[in-house]
Amino acid sequence: MKALTLAALIAAAPVASLADSLTLATPLAGGTVRAAGTDLSAYWVEDGDAAELVAYYTTGGAAPQPLRMRLTEGDRVVFGLPGQSGATWSFAHEAGAVTITGEALHSQLAMN
Numbered sequence: 001m002k003a004l005t006l007a008a009l010i011a012a013a014p015v016a017s018l019a020d021s022l023t024l025a026t027p028l029a030g031g032t033v034r035a036a037g038t039d040l041s042a043y044w045v046e047d048g049d050a051a052e053l054v055a056y057y058t059t060g061g062a063a064p065q066p067l068r069m070r071l072t073e074g075d076r077v078v079f080g081l082p083g084q085s086g087a088t089w090s091f092a093h094e095a096g097a098v099t100i101t102g103e104a105l106h107s108q109l110a111m112n
Contacts, residue, residue, distance in 0.1 A: 021101040035102025036086035044098045
């Protein structure tokens with residue numbers, strides 16, 4: 001009985017997933033990142049000394065939602081998207097490129 005209970009707990013425990021990452025090396029280069037069922041498509045343009053990121057995200061058949069931000073060289077932000085649970089999103093402007101990373105959130109099971 002204990003082995004069956006332990007097996008059920010292990011099978012039910014969420015596992016960590018790898019982050020999906022996209023690096024946009026040049027202005028107007030675009031791509032899509034997927035994490036926790038959310039797709040985020042983005043591109044960036046030069047805006048003086050910064051990158052102006054333009055992105056749209058959606059889950060399932062929902063209407064795409066816009067996202068815009070200005071990132072100067074060395075900037076990095078991490079946050080969750082409004083109305084989208086289960087993932088954090090990282091946006092960084094480093095070495096003249098913009099990197100977007102979506103990482104699924106996971107929980108851990110602690111047992112005594």
